[in-house]
Amino acid sequence: MAVYTDVSEGELAAFLRNYAVGDLLSYKGIAEGSENSNYLLHTTSGAYILTLYEKRVERQDLPFFLGLMDHLARKGIVCPLPVHRRDGALVGELAGRAAALITFLEGMWMRRPTVAQCREVGRALAAMHIAGADFPLTRPNALQIDGWRKLWAGARDRADEVEPGLVAEVDRDFAELERNWPENLPSGIIHADLFPDNVFFLGEKLSGLIDFYFACNDFYAYDLATCLNAWCFEKDHSYNLTKSTALLAGYRSVRPLEQAEVEALPLLARGSALRFMLTRLYDWLTIPDGALVQKRDPLEFVRRLRFHRNIRSAAEYGF
Numbered sequence: 001m002a003v004y005t006d007v008s009e010g011e012l013a014a015f016l017r018n019y020a021v022g023d024l025l026s027y028k029g030i031a032e033g034s035e036n037s038n039y040l041l042h043t044t045s046g047a048y049i050l051t052l053y054e055k056r057v058e059r060q061d062l063p064f065f066l067g068l069m070d071h072l073a074r075k076g077i078v079c080p081l082p083v084h085r086r087d088g089a090l091v092g093e094l095a096g097r098a099a100a101l102i103t104f105l106e107g108m109w110m111r112r113p114t115v116a117q118c119r120e121v122g123r124a125l126a127a128m129h130i131a132g133a134d135f136p137l138t139r140p141n142a143l144q145i146d147g148w149r150k151l152w153a154g155a156r157d158r159a160d161e162v163e164p165g166l167v168a169e170v171d172r173d174f175a176e177l178e179r180n181w182p183e184n185l186p187s188g189i190i191h192a193d194l195f196p197d198n199v200f201f202l203g204e205k206l207s208g209l210i211d212f213y214f215a216c217n218d219f220y221a222y223d224l225a226t227c228l229n230a231w232c233f234e235k236d237h238s239y240n241l242t243k244s245t246a247l248l249a250g251y252r253s254v255r256p257l258e259q260a261e262v263e264a265l266p267l268l269a270r271g272s273a274l275r276f277m278l279t280r281l282y283d284w285l286t287i288p289d290g291a292l293v294q295k296r297d298p299l300e301f302v303r304r305l306r307f308h309r310n311i312r313s314a315a316e317y318g319f
């Protein structure tokens, strides 16, 4: 459960008086997510999500994230709309945190996505890349190699407690990724965390994308590589080629890939696996036991790293 910050009914009611959303009827903490504190609210005008921004979200980045949702929604990407306060601002303050209200999206995320749903995700990712191309704000990816280094510095000393030999293994990955990371691939706005829990479906039909709080400017193909990691491995850690073939085909049906992007995919997928392994490892080692947060297993992404290390050509992903 991700509720790091408790909110009292009194302070929430006072916070909501800054918005034209009617009176508070009910609210409850949401038992999903891991980065921010989220509450589902019902007011006399409808349902909303209240987010209190926690450790990995910089306040100065909020205009980018919230503006991006607004931009994408106007371009036909179904995603939450930030609600303006009466004074026009999108961000307020609640319980000592920066906080925002966004609209509630119908649908549910898929714990076992189907092949058809993987194809839909590929299409939606490409549509998002195209829709974001004229978004005027930019944000560098804070979780690129330099950011990974900082996480590693905070976790390296204890990494071998989680898996013996992990320090040496990850040090080698860093060296190779730093040496070979591509420099010039098509880039623009990417979601950067399009995991199944951030994509809603109503049946087989994709009904919306959420959680733009890692969005940034980076290679489009890196976002695609993250989707391969997030959608195409089964619970037993096997790679589902049918799903990845569908996801890639869905993506390419909306935005064709350049040959350089295809060729870079194994390295990008490896980098993406390292990135998610590192945030998970860092949290695994630093979030106290008993906190109301579900810690995610870093070893799932150590296995993905090993898988991508053995890929010899992008064709093995299902092109």
Ligand SMILES: Nc1ncnc2c1ncn2[C@@H]1O[C@H](COP(=O)(O)OP(=O)(O)O)[C@@H](O)[C@H]1O
Pocket: 002, 030, 032, 033, 034, 035, 036, 037, 038, 049, 080, 102, 103, 104, 105, 106, 197, 198, 210, 211, 212, 213
């Ligand atoms: N706009 C929304 N509509 C409906 N549910 C939402 C919305 N935004 C978030 N949620 C719910 O809150 C959960 C956590 O949101 P998310 O943005 O993924 O949090 P975090 O950034 O902490 O990971 C989601 O899994 C979903 O259940």
Ligand SMILES: N[C@@H](CCOP(=O)(O)O)C(=O)O
Pocket: 032, 033, 034, 035, 193, 195, 197, 198, 211, 276, 279, 280, 296
């Ligand atoms: N997707 C990341 C964790 C980020 O959490 P989210 O709830 O914001 O998607 C992972 O799986 O490590």
